[in-house]
Amino acid sequence: MKVERRHAEPEIPTASMADIAFLLIVFFMITSVFSVTRGLEFQLPKDDQDQATPDSQEEAIHVHIIPAGGGCVFEVDKQQMLLSDIQIYIEPKLARNPNKFVIIDPDPDAPYRCMVDAFDELKQAQVKNISIPTQAEKAAWGGVI
């Protein structure tokens, strides 16, 4: 008598594949963080340029940042003005000399965001030469500023 054997169909179990995949998705979703990768570009001077900078300060526009309450007061060439007015003040000077230097001089206890606000405002005004001297540099320059 001929015995008939029944062969089981070979197959790869894929039922749990979706579970594994979704588990991985959840892992990536939880561990992913949206990092901020944008900011304001700033180039520090080379050492040999340091000596030349103080001589050109007299003609520069001086933006002094003074802390006041939670915010700041901006003094441009010793005139107190609003942040939005700085651009108006600078534009005619820049028209005469596009390479005009602008020095940002924040007080040590002024909030950092005020310096960024002033820097951003000057960038908006297309100022090419922005200088932010450190306290040590200012001390080295003496009473130039």
Add this chain to the structure above:
Amino acid sequence: MKIKKPKRADSLIPTASMADIAFLLIVFFMVTTTITVDRTRVALPTSLERIEVPKDAAVIAVEEGGVVHFSDGEEQSRVINMGDVLPAAAFVIEKNSLKWFVIKADGNTEYQHVDRVMEQLRQASVRNIAMLTSQEEVG
């Protein structure tokens, strides 16, 4: 005569493509995920002008109280003393003189903390700096 009832097809939800969809999502997350070297929580200042910072830049994070975190762009950031920024930056610049440094400072921190960081970066002959900001809302 007995009428035979039509055989009902078994109802089922097709799940064969589920794994494909899920793997597509995984690939998306794997491609878009970037491993951040610094996870310091700071309230960034805002600005309208913003440029893209190179991904391998060294990061100096300054918390509101003046605590400094440093990363060379490859390893995770660690807390360092304010006075140790100079040797750490000099070590990085020795390997790559054009390395970008990102200052990720809290907007409310006193400027003197950032000033001290900048002074040390200048002494370490760092040229390229970016101050990390978030997008300013117009209006």
